[in-house]
Amino acid sequence: MNNFTRFIALALILGSALTSIAQDxxxxxxVFILADDLGYGNVKAFNSKAFNSNSKIPTPNLDKLAGEGIKFTRFYSGSTVCAPSRCxxxxxxxMGHAWVRGNAKGKDGFGALRAQDVTLAETLKRNGYKTGMFGKWGLGDEDSQGAPHLKGFDSFYGYLDQSHAHDYYTNRLFEIIGGKMVEVPTDTTQYTEDLIVNKAVDFINQNKNEPFFLYLPLTVPHAELKVPAxxxxxxxxxxxxxxFQPETPFEKKGNYDSQMQPHAAFxxxxxxLDTDVGxxxxxxxxLGLDNDTYIFFTSDNGPHKEGGADPVYFNSSGPFKGIKRDLYEGGIRVPLIVRAKGKIPAGQEISSAWAFxxxxxxxxxxxxxxLPQNIDGLSFSPLLLGKKPVKEHDYFYWQFNEGGLKEALTKGEWKLIxxxxxxxTEKLELYxxxxxxxxxxxxxxxNPEKVKALYSLMKQAKTPSENPRFDWSDVEK
Structure with missing residues (x-):
């Protein structure tokens, strides 16, 4: 081998090594995919024992995703309804410290995030990520400080308001154009879920050569119960x-249109949803990005019963009591799947408790x-890599007020509501x-002593809301 040949060989080896280091x-x-009102029991991978002829809805893509990654069986949503959970x-x-602690219109001073509320998208954007969101936001309208283009997103297409998101055949959606939030017309014959997923596909294709954060808060299977024929x-x-018999037709009520076959529609x-995840x-x-991409899938809260939905028929809460708007497990425990080929070993199941x-x-x-300072969250990333987290939560806390105040706290396997x-007079339940x-x-x-201890911790877990919209002190009187 002459000197020139040796030089070429050495250059190839060095180039390969540098490429490997760069890739590492x-x-x-x-990619964070968020379903809307999907129950723990609606995904076969989390509820296979209860899947019978009445409850079975095929979820092959979600089941495969769970098999290729980690399935978290005790993962909690941020709240039992949309906006605070997403906050x-x-x-x-x-919910003891968040700005948005309940559903409200996304106006400044109400249900919109403030300028000082730092989001996940803002932190990633500062680190060089391209950030895109497609679906339902729910944390600020186009004129508020909480609008997506002001909260770290380069791209957005979808619904700003959760009430608007009930309409799957709308004449308008919102999009970031030229750095501004713009209302754009839509064809009322097109299913918005398709429009949203198509935009997400475009975002991935456009940003495949640089690190990206895709937040995909899809609107299905939230009511109204409407799908293409x-x-x-x-x-x-x-x-x-x-x-799926028997069917009880649902007649139009409020924001929800009529549906003759609500079971079939759900x-x-x-x-x-499963097809779009696929x-x-x-x-x-x-695109060959599977070894460089973490894919998360979960739901914003438990299953709903609006618009003709029937969570009992479909065993949507799985083994748990309660649905959306409850602080029982069925209202706040949701499926979580995390997949990253080449990084996360397949087929794992984790039962330790984590939350939004x-x-x-x-x-x-x-x-x-x-990492933003002084937040409530802790990282479970070591679990994804087969290690033990440096720190785990001592307790988990929620509060919710529709028709009265509800609070819940879990510490280990004990739960006080x-x-x-x-x-x-207040009512306390212990499980x-x-x-x-x-x-x-x-x-x-x-167990009066256990109730006393958890009740004391419940008081410590919260601070009075800074947001007057969620100042519930009058409920305590």
């Missing part, structure tokens, strides 16, 4: 009748991004989740 140092892509996700604060036919018999929406995952794989406010510190640690209506996952047996009277 590349910031990972983050916890974006800011890392629980071709999707509904998958869950109908040849004569057009529903495969099944089609869950199946549509679209994103397949694209990541096709832990997502921000987890993703910032995975992406070597500066407090109910307080204005002018009425041992280790032996009563369905919260069927209230142990409060038999």
């Amino acid at each position: 140092r590349k910031k990972p892509n983050i 916890a996700l974006m800011t890392g604060y629980n 071709e999707l509904l036919r998958k869950f109908q018999n040849a004569d057009g009748s529903s495969k 099944a089609a929406m869950v199946n549509k 679209t994103i995952v397949k694209l990541i794989n096709k 406010w832990d997502v921000l510190p987890t993703i910032t640690e995975l992406s070597q991004t500066h 407090r109910f307080k209506h204005k002018g009425l 041992d989740l280790a032996h009563d996952i369905g919260e069927k047996h209230d142990l409060a009277k038999a």
